Structure formats: structure tokens, C-alpha cells
Amino acid sequence: MSNTENPQETLPASETPVDPGVEAATAPAAEDHTDKLPSIEEQFRELELQAAEHHDAWLRAKAEGENIRRRAQEDISKAHKFAVERFAGELLAVKDSLEAALAVPEQTVESFKSGVELTLKQLVAAFEKNALNEVSPAGEKFDPHKHQAIGMVDSEQEPNTVVTVLQKGYTIADRVLRPALVMVAKGK
Structure with missing residues (x-):
């Protein structure tokens, strides 16, 4: 083969012809690439901001968890305090019946017995409801x-x-x- 058929094959690597447009396009790209990378200080500031945001979110979540826990304890306390409320309401009718029976001035054994039976029915109904x-x-x-x-x-x-x-x-x-x-x- 002669040098005229394929000139690149015979030239040494250092003498390989380079297209001037390709060389101009690659040189600024390398410079632009290094200019676009943020500096260590900028990266550090960005990471500090992210860390502060995460810390703030964690503090808010922690406070919310404590609020939920406190509200749940208050709800449990109220439930304990007022759990008997419905049952007590049912027993008020029984108490009223007993007081009414005692308020009758002249009682016979039969009227007293029927009043006690009715009061017992009220009490049994209150028990069943609860x-x-x-x-x-x-x-x-x-x-x-x-x-x-x-x-x-x-x-x-x-x-x-x-x-x-x-x-x-x-x-x-x-x-x-x-x-x-x-x-x-x-x-x-």
C-alpha cells in the first residue's frame, strides 16, 4: 500500500490530522463542564440547608407525636371518668321509683310489693342495656x-x-x- 491510498494509516499518532471544528467544540465543553460544577462551599451550604430542613421536619414530627400521645392520654382519662355515665343515667329512674314508693303515705303490702317488682324490672332493664x-x-x-x-x-x-x-x-x-x-x- 502506498501513502496516497490511506494517509491516516501511515502517519504517526501525533501527526494525525484533526478537524479544527471538532477541536474547537471539545475545548470549550471541557471548560464549561468545570465551570458548571458547584464549588465545595456551595455544595456544603446546600447540604447544610437540607440538613436544617430535615431537622426541622423531624422536630415537627416529634412534637406532633407528643401532641397525639397527650391527646390520647386525655381521652383515656375522660373515658375512665365518664364511663359510668350511661349506666348512672339508667339507675336514676330506679332511684326515682324507690323514692316515689317511700313517699306514699298509706301503703298496703300488695301495692308495696307491686312497686318493688316494677322497680326491679327497671333495674334489670338497666343491667341488660349495659x-x-x-x-x-x-x-x-x-x-x-x-x-x-x-x-x-x-x-x-x-x-x-x-x-x-x-x-x-x-x-x-x-x-x-x-x-x-x-x-x-x-x-x-
Whole structure:
């Protein structure tokens, strides 16, 4: 091959012809690239601003969390304080009935008994509305979670069966408020 066919093949690398337009385009680009990079001080200021923003957001979130916690504690306190309010409202009618019965100047046994029965119905209705349920376990198997055994008696029933209920128990929303006092059958 001769030098005239492909001049670039024979020229050394340092003598390779360069297009002047390409050289002019690449030189300013390199200078522009270094001019566009922010200085370390500018980067540091920008990072400080971001850190301050994050710190401020964290402080606000922390304060909001504390406010939520405080409000929840206040709500719990109010719930404890006023939880009995609905039930107390129901009991006011029972108290009014008892006071009215005592205010009657001439009472007969029958009128007194019917007044007490009506008052008891009001009380039972108030209990039912507030999930206060009676536990009367006569004939049931003894359950130490719901019953309190006072003693054991001889009986024809199976051992550990409730024979007599001395005092009814009560649950409120499936939680024992007062266990039933019972007598339990002895084993044979």
C-alpha cells in the first residue's frame, strides 16, 4: 500500500490530522463542564440547608407525636371518668321509683310489693342495656373463674356440680364483676 491510498494509516499518532471544528467544540465543553460544577462551599451550604430542613421536619414530627400521645392520654382519662355515665343515667329512674314508693303515705303490702317488682324490672332493664349479666349457675359444673365455693355438701349430683346458689354472680361484657357464691357437691 502506498501513502496516497490511506494517509491516516501511515502517519504517526501525533501527526494525525484533526478537524479544527471538532477541536474547537471539545475545548470549550471541557471548560464549561468545570465551570458548571458547584464549588465545595456551595455544595456544603446546600447540604447544610437540607440538613436544617430535615431537622426541622423531624422536630415537627416529634412534637406532633407528643401532641397525639397527650391527646390520647386525655381521652383515656375522660373515658375512665365518664364511663359510668350511661349506666348512672339508667339507675336514676330506679332511684326515682324507690323514692316515689317511700313517699306514699298509706301503703298496703300488695301495692308495696307491686312497686318493688316494677322497680326491679327497671333495674334489670338497666343491667341488660349495659351488658351487666346475672350468673346463677345451679346445676352447672363448678367453674372457679365464675364461681366461689363456700362449702361442699353431700348430694346425688355429680361431684363438683353447683348444688345451691347463695348469692348470684355478675359479669360485665363477659368479664366477672362478682363471682357467684355457691355450695358444691362432694365426691362419693
